[in-house]
């Protein structure tokens with residue numbers, strides 16, 4: 001057998017940053033711009049120090065594929081994400097290895113295309129209910145509206161009717177959890193132990209949330225009636241040896257699904273509304289399609305294949321504003337990626353924001369052009385030139401759900417309302433775990449015709 005004589009190279013050095021903290025200040029202040037600048041100055045692979053962490057930034061789709069697919073077994077979830085375990089427990093997003101694999105196998109059938117089809121009606125109905133509350137000319141923060149809507153949808157998909165009346169408490173607790181998570185990303189962990197008001201509030205919200213979730217799990221275990229929601233599927237899911245999830249595992253998965261499934265989709269929609277309002281031609285094509293396909297009725301699952309432009313709008317929006325703007329891993333062993341040495345313990349980061357705006361893959365990369373997806377661009381691109389849902393075995397379990405949900409919500413609302421941006425507002429993004437609009441997005445909703 002011939003052995004390769006090519007020796008792995010060391011990763012090129014990126015910016016040095018400051019003593020002790022390395023590039024942490026830049027990563028905290030302007031992570032998107034910083035990562036994009038690093039990629040354009042130092043290339044597709046480089047190493048930096050982020051405080052005590054040794055990290056590398058990968059900005060070529062083929063390198064991302066090597067980490068997420070080809071050599072995925074050599075990587076685990078990164079340290080910073082593990083800190084979220086305080087909230088998420090050992091759920092799908094944060095767990096690793098055999099435990100993760102078993103949980104993923106148990107949960108996967110709940111996200112099968114046929115199962116999620118059941119939720120289409122629910123999505124259209126909740127969207128309709130929301131717009132029935134809107135008055136003509138009403139102004140609102142569309143991000144807040146989308147957060148409320150997707151929370152209701154994911155809560156109902158998980159728990160069926162049981163959740164009615166609890167959605168607000170759950171939403172509040174999730175907000176507190178996200179807030180906490182964001183703070184933890186800023187390495188403020190030392191303060192967690194003290195009885196500060198925010199810590200007390202956080203624990204109280206967590207207790208409320210756990211109380212509701214354990215209550216629902218328990219009453220579902222006692223119940224003799226068949227339910228068609230995700231909780232029932234997870235509760236009855238059996239591994240090959242006949243074992244099932246404990247209450248604690250169910251709680252962790254349910255909170256994970258709540259968190260992973262509600263804010264991301266809301267963010268995708270919020271940026272989509274902004275982009276549509278800023279691009280009258282794209283908006284006109286959207287309205288034409290909805291009038292032609294739906295007329296004056298709400299959308300159903302059967303309409304989705306005919307809502308091509310609507311889908312392309314969502315796809316292009318997630319290219320420009322990927323709700324998950326980076327994926328991270330930690331090398332569990334020494335390995336070689338793209339010919340570069342990656343030592344055990346190194347934090348590996350790849351940013352959707354950077355790769356989705358790379359002119360090598362997208363001509364005129366900063367422009368919102370849904371029509372770019374009309375031909376066979378998707379087939380020509382390297383696999384990881386577009387990866388809003390990640391990839392490989394840890395690909396988002398809710399990707400099909402989210403795509404269907406975003407398309408149906410956009411269709412259900414845009415068939416009735418045209419949203420215009422309130423002038424002179426400041427719109428900016430806040431890259432924490434997700435890419436939220438920092439100050440929300442203020443719009444005026446105008447009724448389209450007499451629908």
Ligand code: HEM
Pocket residue numbers: 092093104154256257260261262264265268322323324327328387388389390391393394395396397398399401402
């Ligand atoms: C537009 C909406 C969404 C986006 C952009 C998104 C994005 C992502 C990404 C990038 C990952 C992979 C993270 C990594 O590799 O480190 C992920 C994982 C995950 N997502 Fe989503 N997601 C969305 C919606 C949803 C929904 C609706 C659900 C569930 C109802 C969900 C549940 C999950 C879970 C459980 C994981 C962890 C999967 C595993 O590791 O096995 N997501 N998501």
